[in-house]
Amino acid sequence: MATYAPQELATVLKDGLLSFPATPFAGDGEVDEARYREHIDWQSSFDIGGLFAAGGTGEGFSLTPEESARVVRLAVETAAGRTPVLGSAGGNTAQAIQNARAAEAAGAEGLLLLPPYLTECDQDGLLEHASAVCASTSLGVIVYNRGNAVYSAQTVARLAERHPNFIGFKDALGDIEQLARVYTLNGDRLFYLGGLPTAETFALPLLQLGMSTYSSAMYNFVPEFALAFYRDVRSLDHAAVTEKLGRFVLPYLDIRDRTKGYGVSIVKGGLKAVGRDLGSVRPPLQDLAAQDLADLTTLIKSADVHPEGDPR
Numbered sequence: 670m671a672t673y674a675p676q677e678l679a680t681v682l683k684d685g686l687l688s689f690p691a692t693p694f695a696g697d698g699e700v701d702e703a704r705y706r707e708h709i710d711w712q713s714s715f716d717i718g719g720l721f722a723a724g725g726t727g728e729g730f731s732l733t734p735e736e737s738a739r740v741v742r743l744a745v746e747t748a749a750g751r752t753p754v755l756g757s758a759g760g761n762t763a764q765a766i767q768n769a770r771a772a773e774a775a776g777a778e779g780l781l782l783l784p785p786y787l788t789e790c791d792q793d794g795l796l797e798h799a800s801a802v803c804a805s806t807s808l809g810v811i812v813y814n815r816g817n818a819v820y821s822a823q824t825v826a827r828l829a830e831r832h833p834n835f836i837g838f839k840d841a842l843g844d845i846e847q848l849a850r851v852y853t854l855n856g857d858r859l860f861y862l863g864g865l866p867t868a869e870t871f872a873l874p875l876l877q878l879g880m881s882t883y884s885s886a887m888y889n890f891v892p893e894f895a896l897a898f899y900r901d902v903r904s905l906d907h908a909a910v911t912e913k914l915g916r917f918v919l920p921y922l923d924i925r926d927r928t929k930g931y932g933v934s935i936v937k938g939g940l941k942a943v944g945r946d947l948g949s950v951r952p953p954l955q956d957l958a959a960q961d962l963a964d965l966t967t968l969i970k971s972a973d974v975h976p977e978g979d980p981r
């Protein structure tokens with residue numbers, strides 16, 4: 670049972686850094702429960718605003734509905750109230766509802782609604798899809814603006830009017846005009862989070878468009894650096910943000926952009942580099958090639974983003 674009412678959850682999430690824990694797979698490709706518990710335990714030991722289990726970086730798109738539910742339950746049990754854990758819902762409407770109910774039963778505090786895949790859809794159809802998921806749960810729901818789920822400002826407003834438990838808008842498109850429209854029409858009724866790949870890159874400019882927080886995939890392996898970056902963003906310290914972009918984030922993007930799908934693979938690469946190996950990614954993603962992993966390991970060391978105090 671969730672401990673936060675939807676609007677209370679929004680208040681907690683909007684002023685903290687958010688992250689998406691990677692899901693470990695064992696040698697046989699199965700979810701590695703012991704290593705996941707260990708990872709969530711470490712990730713929950715910092716001052717993080719919330720963790721989204723089985724999301725994009727958690728390869729939720731490669732998990733069966735049963736695995737997704739199990740991963741969310743493990744995350745809830747392991748975080749043990751130290752930070753809110755949210756689940757994700759994706760695919761067709763019936764499956765997304767199944768994910769939502771399973772996440773709620775697993776004790777998640779909220780839900781990220783991923784886009785429905787493959788087909789195109791118009792605003793009325795998208796509204797009905799998101800509306801059905803919001804109606805299926807008492808959890809706070811955040812929609813993910815990406816892929817075939819691009820929500821107009823009016824669709825967001827209609828969804829907000831219908832469902833008090835619709836609390837947040839996560840963006841992975843970076844269309845400034847759309848974001849200006851969504852924020853201008855919906856204002857404080859929702860909270861807004863940046864979710865572009867390697868969200869640090871865009872965090873400071875998007876703050877001006879109402880995005881008070883973002884999801885940091887790199888928090889998975891360099892949590893201290895990711896939290897320091899977030900503090901710099903929130904205190905509008907342009908010089909500190911620029912220094913961190915130059916020292917680590919932009920060279921990291923150079924490695925990430927070498928192969929499609931590396932946005933997730935590089936997180937598992939980073940975990941290997943800091944001695945917290947969570948295994949391989951599942952197809953259709955590919956692990957970092959040996960040279961890319963070596964370059965990432967060198968970068969993490971030279972940028973000094975992994976504290977020496979970490980026993981790994």
Ligand SMILES: O=C([O-])C(=O)C[C@H](O)[C@@H](O)C(=O)[O-]
Pocket residue numbers: 688689724725726727863864865866867868869883884885886887932
């Ligand atoms: O669904 C997800 O894992 C994401 O939102 C992706 C990341 O957290 C993204 O914002 C990033 O790469 O920093």
